[in-house]
Amino acid sequence: MTYIYTHNDWPKFRWNGEKLAPLLADIRHRQGRLLGRMESLGFRFRGEANLSTLTDDIVKSNAIEGAILDPQAVRSSLARRLGLDTAGTLPASRDIEGQVEMMLDATQKYAEPLTSERLFAWHAALFPAGRSGMRKITVGAWRPAEAGPMQVVSGGIGREKVHFEAPKAGRLDAEMRTFLKWFNTPPGPDAVLKAALAHFWFVTIHPFEDGNGRIARAIADMALARADGIPDRYYSMSSQIEAERKDYYQILEASQKGDLDVTAWMMWFLECMGRALDRASSALANVMRKARFLEAIHPATLNDRQWEMVNRLLDGFEGNLTTSKYAKLERCSTDTALRDIRGLLERDILIENQGRGRSASYRLSNIEKETINQQGVI
Numbered sequence: 467m468t469y470i471y472t473h474n475d476w477p478k479f480r481w482n483g484e485k486l487a488p489l490l491a492d493i494r495h496r497q498g499r500l501l502g503r504m505e506s507l508g509f510r511f512r513g514e515a516n517l518s519t520l521t522d523d524i525v526k527s528n529a530i531e532g533a534i535l536d537p538q539a540v541r542s543s544l545a546r547r548l549g550l551d552t553a554g555t556l557p558a559s560r561d562i563e564g565q566v567e568m569m570l571d572a573t574q575k576y577a578e579p580l581t582s583e584r585l586f587a588w589h590a591a592l593f594p595a596g597r598s599g600m601r602k603i604t605v606g607a608w609r610p611a612e613a614g615p616m617q618v619v620s621g622g623i624g625r626e627k628v629h630f631e632a633p634k635a636g637r638l639d640a641e642m643r644t645f646l647k648w649f650n651t652p653p654g655p656d657a658v659l660k661a662a663l664a665h666f667w668f669v670t671i672h673p674f675e676d677g678n679g680r681i682a683r684a685i686a687d688m689a690l691a692r693a694d695g696i697p698d699r700y701y702s703m704s705s706q707i708e709a710e711r712k713d714y715y716q717i718l719e720a721s722q723k724g725d726l727d728v729t730a731w732m733m734w735f736l737e738c739m740g741r742a743l744d745r746a747s748s749a750l751a752n753v754m755r756k757a758r759f760l761e762a763i764h765p766a767t768l769n770d771r772q773w774e775m776v777n778r779l780l781d782g783f784e785g786n787l788t789t790s791k792y793a794k795l796e797r798c799s800t801d802t803a804l805r806d807i808r809g810l811l812e813r814d815i816l817i818e819n820q821g822r823g824r825s826a827s828y829r830l831s832n833i834e835k836e837t838i839n840q841q842g843v844i
Contacts, residue, residue: 467628467631467723468723469630469631469670469722469723470670470721470722470723470724470725470726471633471641471670471671473725473726475726476726477644477645477667477726478726479663479667479726479727479728480726480727480728481659481727481728481729481732482727482729485729485733486659486729486732486733486736489733489736489737489740490656490658490659490736492740493658493736493739493740493743494658496740496743496744496747497658497693497694497743500700500701500743500746500747500750501694501696501700503747503750503754504698504700504750507753507754507757508757511753511754511756511757512698513548513550514550514753514756515698515700515749515750515753516548516698516699516700517541517544517545517548517550518541518749518753519699519700519701519702519746519749520544520569520570520573520699521537521540521541521544522537522702522704522705523569523683523687523699523702523703523704523705524540524544524565524566524569524704525537525540526702526704526705526707526708527679527680527683527684527704527707527708528565528680529708530679530680530683530704530707530708530711530714531679531680535561535562535565536556536562538556539556539557539558539559539562540558540562540565540566542556542557542558543558543562543563543566544566544570547566547567547570548570560594560595561592561594563591564590564591564592564593564594565591565592565680567588567591568588568591568592568680568681568684569684569687571584571587571588572588572684572685572687572688572691573687573688573691573697573698573699574697575697576688576689576691576692576697577692579646579650580646580649580650580685580688581646582642582646585642585673585681586606586607587606588681588684589605589606589607589674589677589681590605590606592676592677592680592681593605593676593677598675598676598677603675603676604675608635608638608639608642608673608674609635609638609672609673609674609675610635611634611635611636613635613675615631615632615634616631616632616635616672616675617629617630617631617632618630618631618719629715629719630718630719630722630723632670632671632672633671633672638671638673641671641673642671642673645664645667645668645671648667649664649685649689656693657689657690657692657693658689658690658693658736658739659732660689660692660693661686661687661689661690661693661735662686662731662732662735662736663728663732664682664685664686664689665682665683665685665686665735666718666721666728666731666735668681668682668685669682669718670722683703683704683707686703687699687703687704690703700746700750701739701742701743701745701746702742702745702746703738703739703742705742705745706738706739706741706742706745707738710738710741713734714738717730717731717734718731755780756777756780756781759776759780759830760776760780763776763813763815769806771792771796771798771802771806772806772809772810774796775787775792775795775796775806775810776810776815776830778795779829779830780830786819786827786828786829787807787816787827787828787829788825788826788827788828789803789804789807789826790803792806792807807828810828811828814831815830815831816828816829816830816831817829817830817831
């Protein structure tokens with residue numbers, strides 16, 4: 467099988483700029499609109515949107531590889547490191563802490579050079595026990611020759627299909643030096659195009675024994691943070707890629723088996739990014755709804771427990787809120803929970819459900835709807 471890296475002019479990638487230009491212009495326009503809308507929100511809400519996006523990015527990047535992470539534990543770890551309110555959050559495992567460390571290093575320090583040492587640290591953070599599942603792997607270094615061919619394989623034993631085989635281990639030092647020099651050297655292609663190409667190039671080199679996909683997507687996020695010029699993330703490429711996982715693997719395989727013209731991959735990446743921005747706009751509508759609600763109730767007068775519970779309800783609380791649920795979630799006594807709830811009832815933030823039997827339950831009032839109507843926004 468002839469792979470893209472076997473061509474004599476590797477890695478001199480090329481693409482059809484005329485085909486990409488309208489897509490790129492649309493992406494840049496949508497990026498600008500999204501970032502502009504985010505700027506209209508207060509610091510607290512921008513922080514919440516960033517926290518939610520990073521949580522989705524980490525959880526979905528792992529889901530692409532078949533790894534399931536607890537979103538609440540990921541969110542907890544991120545919130546602590548970002549200095550956000552963490553009341554009632556969960557402890558995180560070493561694996562999750564490592565994922566969070568990598569993502570924050572990539573996005574918060576997006577302007578710093580990407581080096582082999584930095585990539586080794588990311589890899590070590592992903593595999594703190596030095597194992598991928600039950601298998602011991604080389605951590606914090608390029609994959610060694612003794613690890614054997616690095617192949618992407620599907621199918622059961624005896625029915626394996628090799629979708630891709632990466633360059634041999636002996637080439638990795640030179641390959642990664644070339645990649646890192648290109649990634650760190652301006653000028654170059656548009657920063658969004660650079661994110662698309664960096665993702666493809668890195669995952670094609672496949673320099674580690676495991677974790678290459680997750681690190682490739684972190685590198686793309688780093689390049690997109692450079693494109694946006696801010697460390698905060700308000701749209702998640704990994705979430706959209708996970709939703710289109712089958713197409714993602716198909717375009718990767720086709721491009722890795724093609725020549726140096728990567729137009730098809732670049733177009734797919736831009737189109738996927740457009741859908742990620744659409745999804746972010748929908749999520750932003752929910753953040754803005756919360757902002758309007760909280761603005762109407764003057765949140766500075768709420769205690770921390772009340773603030774967190776109102777946020778839980780705005781995010782889509784499952785079932786009915788009761789005093790016992792409040793006490794459990796906020797880790798307080800039932801007497802304290804009842805006092806908090808009564809305070810919210812007195813201010814018309816909560817209303818009591820009718821006809822629910824002996825156990826009282828509560829829901830958010832329609833303050834937000836009234837506020838929207840007063841502003842003339844439907």
